[in-house]
Amino acid sequence: MLEILGFVEDIQKSLFLFLPEVFLVVSLILAILSDLFFKRLKFFNAYVALVGFFAAGISLFYIPKDQVGFLNSFVVDNFSIFIKLIILLTNVIIILMSFNSKELTHNKLSLGEFYTFLIGMTFGMFLVTGSLNLILIYLAVETMSISSYILAGYTKEIKRSSEASLKYVIFGAVSSGLMIYGISLLFGLTGSLNIVEINKILQTSPIPSLAFFISIILILMGFAYKISAVPFHFWTPDVYEGAPITITAYLSVASKVAGFAVLIRFVRSTLVAETSAQQEIWTLISSIDWTFVISILSFLSMTVGNIIALWQNNLKRLLAYSSIAHAGYILMGVAVMNQTGVASVLIYSFIYMIMNLGAFICAMLIANEINSEDINDIEGLGYRAPVLSAIFSIFLFSLIGLPPTAGFIAKFYVFSAVIDAGLIWLAVAGVVNSVISLYYYVKIMRNMFIRGIEVEKEPITFPALNLVVIFLLSIFTLVFGIYFSPIINWANFSANIFVK
């Protein structure tokens, strides 16, 4: 009886920690209901979603921090709040983007389901950032995956969109199957599903290291698939090219950031000895060098992503390979395995959100008007749409990482964290890769401004709402390149992962 009272008390306490997720679930239910009653209003659910995200965002600042709830399976700390804010901002920008997306809006009476699944996916990503239980991690990853399979094939009458969702669902199902097999092995080795308890057991009792290695590698494969790190990236180019461009942008930012959040929390809570001080390099428990494993993943992602991107002619496919390369840069910060590394990951994620979403909105506006995603068709665009081309160039400069933009600050902090930790070879690889990436980003700018001047064409006008959004994003890209201390301070404040 006492035990049950304890559970009830725990759940009552935990509900306060769960307030943002409660708002999301309420808006999810409202979205499903309003989809039944207001079928004629195309964008009604967008406003329901925006209200839900706004409420969740406000409540993030008022929930108690550094506490665990739901029988030690869910944690709220500054790290998860930072990630959740990035996810919410991405959602808001994607909703604003969807208002003017031709792919989505034409042929459809209502976009209700689109926004419903967007909320559902956000709920999954919120859970994934805070889960401490392997089953909850699996459940949350699946919640976000299943919504994203549907969203990738949302324009189901378009052939390539349905192909994208088929490839996504098959690769996703396989990788989640491998991950759950790894979880079952880890459960057998340690006898617990809570990653904090697993950590304690690993520190006290010896376990067979080969089986341990296999189980952790299988679990990391599930995460690497979510962040599209090489060699688990095969789905990325096809899905990113085939999915509606709003969803491509969403997958490349939100689901990737959520994947990094769960990867970092898993590594920090499971594989690191609790005694290690936060600022120093974390001490790994087992004899296996996980820093090396993650460094290799990072090196492969950067190199393969950048080199294959050199041959791409489709704007979405090019940005897909660029997002694989950026996953490699962010993984450098994970490989460092200390608080500076986590802070650099947070800085990079935030700036990556701004510049990547900006680039995708520009790509969408261009594709809407010229009905093509080929980068040879954007020749002369710099003279037909000078403002948009200039803003697009700012985002591209930031993605390269050139100094006056925020992308430089992001890369600077990641590289300096890696050099501090003594992984010089990884930093050198990162710099070389940034130089390689110059080629394909500049190729877009060359086509816009230098090629195709001879041909006189009509000037193009774009919807005002999205112009305002990309204008603001480009202002942030430039401002954070010069005045970056707020982000740095906020990331340093948030980098402290709560370990009970």
Add this chain to the structure above:
Amino acid sequence: MGIGLTHYLVLSAILFGLGLFAIITRKNAVLVLIGVELVLNSANINFVAFSKFNKLNIDGHIAALFVIMLAAIEVAVALAIVLNIYQNYKHINVDEVDTLKE
């Protein structure tokens, strides 16, 4: 000699290998999904066997229930997507669904 933990682990490893084999070699999308089911069920056998033989707790049984539930959801969504592929391509051969260039 009774049936011990090792027997269950070998069984699940064989199922896991067969599942992966089916995923890699089959061309029909439905058969690939059946391969995924084999992988998920091998994890289930692991969970339940570990829970039974190590006298641990009921965590393993609960985990198995969650995996069964999620497998059902995943298959529901995946079959809907395969149906959509059939409407667009008139076949469900994974290898021939390649309009997106490599």
